[in-house]
Amino acid sequence: MAYTYLEFEKPISDLENKIESLRDNKDNDESVHQEISSLSDKIENLTKEIYEGLSIWQKVQVARHPHRPHFSDYIENIFTDFDELHGDRLFGDDQAIIGGLAKFKGNPVVIIGHEKGKSTEDKISRNFGMSQPEGYRKASRLMKLAEDFSLPIITFIDTPGAYPGIESEERGMSEAIAKNLSIMSGLKVPIIVIITGEGGSGGALAIGVGDHISMLQYSIYSVASPEACASIVWRDNSKAQEAAEAMKLDAKNLLDFGLIDNVIDEPLGGAHRDTKKASSLIAKEIDDNLKRLKEIGIDELIEKRYQKIMSYGSIQK
Amino acid sequence: MVKSWFNKILPSLGKQHKEEKKSPVPQGLWQTCSNCKEILYGPDLEANMYVCPNCGHHIRIGARHRISYLIDHDEYKEISSELKTKDWLSFTDTKKYKERLSDAKTNIDETEALISVHGKLNDKDVVLSVFEFRFLGGSMGSVVGQKFVDAVEFAIEKSCPFICVATSGGARMQESLFSLFQMSRTSAALNKLKSKKLPFISVLTDPIYGGVAASLAMLGDINIAEPKAQVGFAGPRVIEDTVRVKLPEGFQRSEFLLKHGMIDMIVQRSHMKDKISGLISKLHTG
Numbered sequence: 086m087a088y089t090y091l092e093f094e095k096p097i098s099d100l101e102n103k104i105e106s107l108r109d110n111k112d113n114d115e116s117v118h119q120e121i122s123s124l125s126d127k128i129e130n131l132t133k134e135i136y137e138g139l140s141i142w143q144k145v146q147v148a149r150h151p152h153r154p155h156f157s158d159y160i161e162n163i164f165t166d167f168d169e170l171h172g173d174r175l176f177g178d179d180q181a182i183i184g185g186l187a188k189f190k191g192n193p194v195v196i197i198g199h200e201k202g203k204s205t206e207d208k209i210s211r212n213f214g215m216s217q218p219e220g221y222r223k224a225s226r227l228m229k230l231a232e233d234f235s236l237p238i239i240t241f242i243d244t245p246g247a248y249p250g251i252e253s254e255e256r257g258m259s260e261a262i263a264k265n266l267s268i269m270s271g272l273k274v275p276i277i278v279i280i281t282g283e284g285g286s287g288g289a290l291a292i293g294v295g296d297h298i299s300m301l302q303y304s305i306y307s308v309a310s311p312e313a314c315a316s317i318v319w320r321d322n323s324k325a326q327e328a329a330e331a332m333k334l335d336a337k338n339l340l341d342f343g344l345i346d347n348v349i350d351e352p353l354g355g356a357h358r359d360t361k362k363a364s365s366l367i368a369k370e371i372d373d374n375l376k377r378l379k380e381i382g383i384d385e386l387i388e389k390r391y392q393k394i395m396s397y398g399s400i401q402k
Numbered sequence: 403m404v405k406s407w408f409n410k411i412l413p414s415l416g417k418q419h420k421e422e423k424k425s426p427v428p429q430g431l432w433q434t435c436s437n438c439k440e441i442l443y444g445p446d447l448e449a450n451m452y453v454c455p456n457c458g459h460h461i462r463i464g465a466r467h468r469i470s471y472l473i474d475h476d477e478y479k480e481i482s483s484e485l486k487t488k489d490w491l492s493f494t495d496t497k498k499y500k501e502r503l504s505d506a507k508t509n510i511d512e513t514e515a516l517i518s519v520h521g522k523l524n525d526k527d528v529v530l531s532v533f534e535f536r537f538l539g540g541s542m543g544s545v546v547g548q549k550f551v552d553a554v555e556f557a558i559e560k561s562c563p564f565i566c567v568a569t570s571g572g573a574r575m576q577e578s579l580f581s582l583f584q585m586s587r588t589s590a591a592l593n594k595l596k597s598k599k600l601p602f603i604s605v606l607t608d609p610i611y612g613g614v615a616a617s618l619a620m621l622g623d624i625n626i627a628e629p630k631a632q633v634g635f636a637g638p639r640v641i642e643d644t645v646r647v648k649l650p651e652g653f654q655r656s657e658f659l660l661k662h663g664m665i666d667m668i669v670q671r672s673h674m675k676d677k678i679s680g681l682i683s684k685l686h687t688g
Contacts, residue, residue: 247616247635247636248644249635249636249637249640249641249644249645250636250641250644250645251641251645251647251649251650251653253635253636254634254635254636254641254653254654255658255662256662257620257662257663257664258616258634258635258636259615259616259619259620259633259634259635259664260620260664262585262616262617262635263585263589263615263616263617263618263619263620263621264620264621266585266586266589266590266617267589267590267592267593267596267621268593269586270586270589270590270593271590271593271594271597286582286613287573287582287585287612287613287616287617287635290582290583290585290586291616293586294586294590306579307578307579307582308573308574308575308577308578308579308581308582308613309573309575313640314575314578317575318495318496318575318576319495319496327495328495331491331493331494331495331578332491332493332575332578332579333491333578334578334579339579342490342579342580344579344580344583391590391594394583394586394587394590395551395587395590395591397544397547397580397583397584397586397587398544398545398547398548398580398583398584398587399487399488399489399490399491399543399544399577399580400485400486400487400488400544400545400548401485401486401487401488402488
C-alpha cells in the first residue's frame with residue numbers, strides 16, 4: 086500500500102519525494118549521498134516540529150491514520166502464544182472485537198480489543214471496528230473467564246463507536262454495553278485499559294473500565310465522535326473540527342483533567358511510523374502496571390477501582 | 403361550590419408556580435393531545451395523569467409530576483439538590499454551556515436534569531431518582547451522575563429499594579468524557595446496590611437514548627416501560643442514515659423492547675405506583 090501522508094505532513098512528504106528522486110538518480114556520487122543524509126536530518130527535525138505542535142483536530146487525523154497499528158499488530162508484537170477465543174455463546178461471533186488467551190512475558194493473560202481490519206475485505210468483515218451487541222457480550226464472557234482463572238485482563242480500544250443498526254437494537258445494544266460497565270466495576274482481577282486509536286463513545290467505554298487507563302499520545306477519547314457531537318450540538322456534522330476542539334478529546338487534555346492515568350509516548354511522527362517501537366512502549370506500560378496491580382489484594386483492588394470510577398466528575402466543590 | 407370552580411380556573415399565584423414547575427405542558431384550560439390531536443379539558447387531563455382519555459397516549463411529564471404520582475402525599479426529602487456543574491472544558495458551541503445551564507435553570511426552575519428523593523411509596527421506604535427531560539434533554543453530565551450515585555448510596559445506607567424513572571437524550575455532549583464516565587459511574591453504583599441485595603426498579607419513559615440507555619436504564623433488576631416509550635442506543639435518524647432503509651413501524655418502542663426481551667413488562671402510568679409496590683414487596687422482604 087502506498088504510504089498515506091496527512092495534509093499537514095505535506096512538507097515531510099515533499100522532502101521524502103526529493104530523497105526518492107535523488108535515489109533514482111543514476112550518478113550516485115558522494116554529493117548525492119550527502120544531500121540525502123542532510124535531507125533525512127531535515128525530515129526528522131521537521132517531523133518533530135510538526136508533531137510537537139499538532140492541533141487537536143490533527144491528532145484526530147493521526148488517531149484515524151490508515152496506517153495506524155491495530156490491535157492485531159499489538160497482539161503480534163507484544164504477546165506470544167495467542168489463542169483467539171470466538172463467540173458470545175448466545176448469538177454469534179463479532180469480528181469487530183477480538184480476544185482470547187495469550188502470554189505476556191511468559192505469564193498468561195486475557196486480551197480483548199477492537200479490530201478495525203486492514204484490507205477492504207477484512208475491514209468489511211470487522212465492520213470497521215464497530216461492534217454489534219455480540220462483540221460486547223463476547224468481551225464480557227472472556228472477562229468472566231479471566232476472573233474464573235485469576236488472569237489479568239488487558240483491553241485495547243480503537244473504535245469509532247458501537248454500530249448503529251436495526252439488528253443492534255433488536256439484540257439489545259444498550260443492555261450489552263450497560264452490563265459490561267457493571268461487570269467490569271466488580272471483576273476480581275486487575276484490568277489494564279489502553280486507548281490506542283479512537284475511543285468512540287459507549288462502544289469504547291464498554292471495554293474501558295479498569296484499574297489503570299492509558300492513552301497513546303495521539304489517540305482520542307470522547308463522549309461521541311466529533312462528527313456525531315457536531316451533528317447533535319451544532320446540528321451540522323461538518324463542524325466536526327470545532328466539536329473535537331471543544332471536547333478536548335486528546336490524551337494530554339484528558340490526563341490534565343484526571344480522567345486517564347497516563348499518556349504513552351509514541352515514536353517520532355506517530356505509532357504508524359514504527360509499530361515495533363510503539364509496541365515496546367505499550368509493553369513497558371503493561372509490565373509496570375501489572376507488577377504494581379498484582380501486589381494489591383483483590384478486595385483492596387476492587388475498592389480502589391470503585392473509588393476511581395466514583396472520582397470522575399466535573400462538579401463545583 | 404363557586405369557590406372551588408373558581409379555584410379550578412384561577413389558581414392562586416403560589417399554586418400556579420408549583421404547577422408550572424410540575425407540568426411540561428402549557429398551562430391552559432384546553433390542551434391538544436400530541437398523538438390523536440383531540441382537544442382535552444386541562445383539569446380532566448391532569449386528573450388522568452396526563453394520559454389522553456381518548457387514545458391512551460402517555461404525554462411526557464416533568465419530574466415533579468412523576469414524584470407526586472409515586473411518593474405518598476408528595477412528601478419527600480431531596481438528596482444532593484445543591485450540586486453544581488463546574489464547566490471544566492469551558493465548552494462553547496453556538497452558545498456557552500454555562501448559558502445553556504442558567505437558561506435551563508431559569509426556564510424550568512430546576513437546578514439539574516435529575517432529582518433524587520427519599521420518601522415513602524405505599525408506606526414503604528424508597529429512594530427515587532427521576533430525570534427531567536426539559537432540562538437540556540434530560541442529558542447526563544457530572545451532576546446528574548453524582549446525584550444518581552448519591553441516591554444509590556443513600557438507598558444502601560437506609561437499606562431500602564431504589565427506583566429510577568429515566569427519560570433522557572443520553573450523555574451530555576458539553577461535558578464530553580466527564581459525561582461518558584458517568585455511565586460507568588452509575589453502573590458501578592448499581593452493581594454495589596445489587597451486592598447488598600437491594601432491588602433496583604428501572605422505569606423507562608419516553609424517550610431514552612445513548613449513554614443513559616446504555617448504562618443505568620437497562621440495569622434494572624426489573625425493567626418496566628410505559629406504553630410506547632421510545633428507548634434505544636442509537637437514535638432513529640442515525641440508524642436510518644447508516645443502514646439506509648426505512649425503520650419498521652414501532653421500532654424501539656416499549657412493545658418492540660418487550661418482544662425482543664429487553665424489558666419485563668409494560669405498565670400504564672395509572673398502575674405504576676401499585677405495580678412497583680407489589681414488585682418491591684416480593685424482592686425486598688427485609
